[in-house]
Amino acid sequence: MSLQLVQIMEVLGGTLEQGDPAMEIQAIASLEDAGPQDFSFLSNPKLQAQMLASKAGCIAVSAQMQEQARQRGGAYLVVDNPYLYFARLTQLWRKHHAIRPVPAGIHPSAVVEEGAIVHPSASIGPLCHVASGAVIGADSVLTSRVTVGADCVLGERVLVQPGAVIGGDGFGFANERGRWIKIEQLGGVQIGDDVEIGSNTCIDRGALRDTIIANGVKIDNQVQIGHNVEIGEHSAMAGCVGIAGSAKIGRQCTIGGAGMILGHLEIADNVHISAATVVSRSIRQPGQYTGFFPIDDNGSWEKNAATLKHLHALRDRIKALEQTQKNG
Amino acid sequence: MSLQLVQIMEVLGGTLEQGDPAMEIQAIASLEDAGPQDFSFLSNPKLQAQMLASKAGCIAVSAQMQEQARQRGGAYLVVDNPYLYFARLTQLWRKHHAIRPVPAGIHPSAVVEEGAIVHPSASIGPLCHVASGAVIGADSVLTSRVTVGADCVLGERVLVQPGAVIGGDGFGFANERGRWIKIEQLGGVQIGDDVEIGSNTCIDRGALRDTIIANGVKIDNQVQIGHNVEIGEHSAMAGCVGIAGSAKIGRQCTIGGAGMILGHLEIADNVHISAATVVSRSIRQPGQYTGFFPIDDNGSWEKNAATLKHLHALRDRIKALEQTQKNG
Amino acid sequence: MSLQLVQIMEVLGGTLEQGDPAMEIQAIASLEDAGPQDFSFLSNPKLQAQMLASKAGCIAVSAQMQEQARQRGGAYLVVDNPYLYFARLTQLWRKHHAIRPVPAGIHPSAVVEEGAIVHPSASIGPLCHVASGAVIGADSVLTSRVTVGADCVLGERVLVQPGAVIGGDGFGFANERGRWIKIEQLGGVQIGDDVEIGSNTCIDRGALRDTIIANGVKIDNQVQIGHNVEIGEHSAMAGCVGIAGSAKIGRQCTIGGAGMILGHLEIADNVHISAATVVSRSIRQPGQYTGFFPIDDNGSWEKNAATLKHLHALRDRIKALEQTQKNG
Structure with missing residues (x-):
């Protein structure tokens, strides 16, 4: 070459x-x-x-x-x-150099159900499953062993890595005297153009409305996207990220590996979440946000972690010292 | 409609x-x-x-x-x-409205090995693999690209989302002068009735005994359940949860997204673990338990995280101040 | 038996x-x-x-x-x-007792592309996909629904659990005025002998060079290994671990469940990372390293987490108290 x-x-x-x-x-x-x-x-x-x-x-x-x-x-x-x-x-x-060329069309081992619409320029790779009512747009590629469920729509030039699942059921249950009663997930998934979806990543269908991934979004491997999530254009998220149901992420955001966004939160445009950070409240201002426990040698960690459980009490002791000093 | x-x-x-x-x-x-x-x-x-x-x-x-x-x-x-x-x-x-109807029977693309027992009312979807010795109960559904390994038993009305793996090997090795010697995983997986298992979730087979998921348990996507875990009836866990080997979870517990339960622990009934919390000791009392680093703007986090490494020393300085004040 | x-x-x-x-x-x-x-x-x-x-x-x-x-x-x-x-x-x-015997050869439902090289003693299980240019060594086993991408090489006695993806694209993009431009991933994956790879684990192909997993490495389920990572001989990592791109892990290291290694770091030989710990800097010395927030009842956690955001300020107050006491 x-x-x-x-x-x-x-x-x-x-x-x-x-x-x-x-x-x-x-x-x-x-x-x-x-x-x-x-x-x-x-x-x-x-x-x-x-x-x-x-x-x-x-x-x-x-x-x-x-x-x-x-x-x-x-x-x-x-x-x-x-x-x-x-x-x-x-x-x-x-x-x-025609490295790993991607042939248009449907591999003979793939299962494309009747009622699915696959653009002739799209490529459905080996052992993929496209359910009835799914739509795969022009030049989109399901590489290998990808599932696209019913009523899930992929735009153009979408690239889906192996093992990804688009349109599994969202996780919704009502509790009846200790038992979980399923809320059927009646929505779908809408994926825009130029989206990339990583290996073994999951994007759940919505409960009532659709889950929405806008144009240009890039999603790494092992990411979990819950039902009714909306991700704005050109946002990117690294491996092992989790986005809980109904969270709404803005445009041009980035989320570092294993970042976790809790449910029903809103993240403004241009927000950058550091790796391994748990987002537990909505974020309205652009910027970089972080929250993970700093690594240490195990012995030091043990001492500091044990003390951390008394941090609030330590603050009270500092207050008391200040008061005594002032009065003294 | x-x-x-x-x-x-x-x-x-x-x-x-x-x-x-x-x-x-x-x-x-x-x-x-x-x-x-x-x-x-x-x-x-x-x-x-x-x-x-x-x-x-x-x-x-x-x-x-x-x-x-x-x-x-x-x-x-x-x-x-x-x-x-x-x-x-x-x-x-x-x-x-017959939305996404689920046909009973085995999809022609599925591989059901000789010696597997599949109830006629069960539905084995496209590209699923059911190994010899596996049992799939009445009205259970493997949606798409699910693997059920040998000697794994699913009860009735179990719903398995795409890409899930039931009965992969547990992770067990003995160390011999720096090399890992495999402990063959001789147990299976027992899954009760009315269980739901999320997309790309993994439930490992037991080492010697079976891994057990009781009736009514609901498991979201990308969850990892290690060998010999036992999960009690009607417990639920959200996406990206990990449960290490031999942990025993009670009944009607909930675990928030990305919660991690370390190995060999016991969790009582009616325990609720918040998202992204690491359970590093057994929990004997019902209640809500939490432990994740609070998110902050990056600059503030950096300062607080750096100080956290000296928290134990700070406690000693507070003690010294108290002592001096008392003596003064 | x-x-x-x-x-x-x-x-x-x-x-x-x-x-x-x-x-x-x-x-x-x-x-x-x-x-x-x-x-x-x-x-x-x-x-x-x-x-x-x-x-x-x-x-x-x-x-x-x-x-x-x-x-x-x-x-x-x-x-x-x-x-x-x-x-x-x-x-x-x-x-x-011939428990779960593994037949040599290629299951009829597997897709092995022309140009792949599979040793006759290897076992390619149901619904696996081996792309052109991949090499599967002697006595290696792809159990069920495994994807091995083009130009990925597995040594001898490699055992791959169901749903694993070897050779998905690494996650690499350049940003052009807010849009992500793909960096084609031109490298492959090299996996040594006696490696075990867990269910639904992903190992990405390298961007320019190969991702390398050395002999004897054991990887549990749901692990994410980014492009150009190198893992030294006989290291082991538990479920839900994430290793970001270009990280280099030494020999005989262990990483506990959900441990996260950030990108481009180096970890020396014989380093042991505790579960749920984020490695955010290179580690040059053998030993045990830890960093996760200790679990507590939710009320105590809330108080301590809130106080943690003022830890740096508390340190300053302690300093001031010490200064005043000294001067007094």
């Missing part, structure tokens, strides 16, 4: 300030891993030292890093946004 | 205090979403204001809320427990 | 100090559960009292516990490491 620098630039642009446009690039690699035939990129000015030490054949840099790239001595390309350039290069690379 | 009020009352009871029994209900909806053809309910007296503002065609209320319902002006129905009435109405609605 | 003591000893060794070698063992059981025809073991000297009370037909003990075993009165076997002996006995038991 290879691509000439000039072939890359024809598609993705950039200015070759130093080096030979006919150079054959044989792989894309990190600054650290790249060898003399590889293409790399400097996305973060803090990694300057790594760039100077890199053996990469060619490096994409921003205009501000041009001088440093020149000092390194090898080929370099000036581009607007090196990380974005890298992303587009991975797309070009995969397409050009 | 529609049902007359009188048809609903014939099956579910209730007293129409105001309104026309011939009214055609076209949907079930929340107080907020409901329109003039929709049926809604007031389950929580705190939502009175929402009820008064609701455009619902008919609202189910309890006897205590009758006066307020009359003030609203539209049709209303007095019932014993409005939320329970709503649950039963969703069941009636789904059945009456 | 039964085995004579002498048959067990022929394969696994041990010295029968008391009892009849012709005794028929009918089951393996814990000290508590074992009856007069069952085999049990004392792995932990703290369980002496349980051993003395046990009705087990025969008990495996270490040399140090010999005297206590003799006091009990029944048959006992002296072995080097009773827990290891138990592990090996479960293996012998399963093999001898």
Whole structure:
């Protein structure tokens, strides 16, 4: 597999300030891993030292890093946004070399029920199940062993990783003298365009209305999205996130791995939740929010955790000390 | 889709205090979403204001809320427990309109091994796998892509959502000079009647004895239940919960989303664990238990988390201050 | 099912100090559960009292516990490491009685694409999907509904539980004016020998290089392993663990259930992370590390959690008290 620098630039642009446009690039690699035939990129000015030490054949840099790239001595390309350039290069690379090509149509082992609507350009991979009343839009891909339940609608260019379940029942019960009586989940799931859904992720159907995932949302693996959740455009959530029923997440939010959003909360646009943080109240202001117990050696943790159970009492003792001191 | 009020009352009871029994209900909806053809309910007296503002065609209320319902002006129905009435109405609605009907029998794409016993009224959906020695009871449903391993027994009316795995191996190893030697998992899984198991949830087979899920237990998505766990009747657990091996959960307990129960613990009946709480000791008394780090803006969290590592030392400083003050 | 003591000893060794070698063992059981025809073991000297009370037909003990075993009165076997002996006995038991036998070859319902290489001794179970370019080594087992993506390589004796996904896309995007642009994931997954992978666990393919799971690693259910992670030999992780992209875990580490390792961190060899602990910095020293909020009754938790948000300010008040006291 290879691509000439000039072939890359024809598609993705950039200015070759130093080096030979006919150079054959044989792989894309990190600054650290790249060898003399590889293409790399400097996305973060803090990694300057790594760039100077890199053996990469060619490096994409921003205009501000041009001088440093020149000092390194090898080929370099000036581009607007090196990380974005890298992303587009991975797309070009995969397409050009036909890596893991995705055939349109329905794999013979997939089960597509009568009454499901699958766009002819969509790809339904091996051992997927698309129930009656489901709709799969143009260029969408169910990779392998994906279930899309009845009345669940996927837009265009939706990519669903293996094992994902779209349209399982939401979790709703009324309690009758200690027994749980099922609330039938009568809604569906609506997924917009350009959404990605990770491996073994679950998105439940709504109880009465639909669960809604807007355009451009990216969801990692093992994520759980409860019934009637709404996620705004271009929000992203990392692995193991849980979003409880009827939570409403804004646009362009991010949720770090294993972040948990409790039910019926509202999260404004541009809110960023750190990994492993439990969101237990609505968040109205953009910003970064965090809440996890800091790791420590086990012995120190044990002492501090035990003391934590008396924190409120300690506060009262501080108050008392202040009072006595003041009066004394 | 529609049902007359009188048809609903014939099956579910209730007293129409105001309104026309011939009214055609076209949907079930929340107080907020409901329109003039929709049926809604007031389950929580705190939502009175929402009820008064609701455009619902008919609202189910309890006897205590009758006066307020009359003030609203539209049709209303007095019932014993409005939320329970709503649950039963969703069941009636789904059945009456044949929404997502569940056919008895084995889908041609499912793999049911020789030696498995499947009741003729059970439904084994597309791409499910039922291993030899497994038993699936009357009216139980494996929706789609469910695995039930050898020697796992499901009772009657068990509903298993897509992707669930019942009877994977428990996680057991002995360490021999740094290497892990597998403990073969020789037990099975016993699941009672009226159990629901969520999408992509896993219930491991026991090491020597069986893992046991009692009647009426409800388990949400992405839940992990380790080997030899026992869960008592009518307990419920929300998404992303983890229950480590040999834990024993009582009856009518609830565990909030992402709650984690460590191994070999015992939880009494009627214990309620809040979301994202780690249960690290047995709980002998009914009640509500909680333990997660409160969310804060990131800057505040950083300061408090850093200080938390010195909490034990702070307690000692408070003690010293108290001592000095006392002596002074 | 039964085995004579002498048959067990022929394969696994041990010295029968008391009892009849012709005794028929009918089951393996814990000290508590074992009856007069069952085999049990004392792995932990703290369980002496349980051993003395046990009705087990025969008990495996270490040399140090010999005297206590003799006091009990029944048959006992002296072995080097009773827990290891138990592990090996479960293996012998399963093999001898042909419990859940694993047939070599490809189940007719599995989809193995052209270009995949499956060793003839490997077992590809029902409804599994092995993509083109994947390699499955000798004696490896995909139990049921497992996906192995293109260019993912499994070594020998790898055991994959149902629903696992190996080689889904890693989660990588560049942001372009608020929209996420996919970074195609061009790497694969390399899994060594003697690895076990739990039910519904996900291991993502690398972005540029491969994700690497070394020999002897044991991974429980519902675990999420991000792209470019490397896990060293003989490490083990319990259910619901998440390991974010590019984290590097050493050899012989253990991670308790729901432990979370953030991205790009390095964990040294022989590090043990407690359950539900978030690892937010690299760990260079072996040892046990912990960080989760201690559980409490809900009322106490609420008070302490509220106070925790002022912990930094409390520290300042303690400082001020100390200063005043000193000056006074």
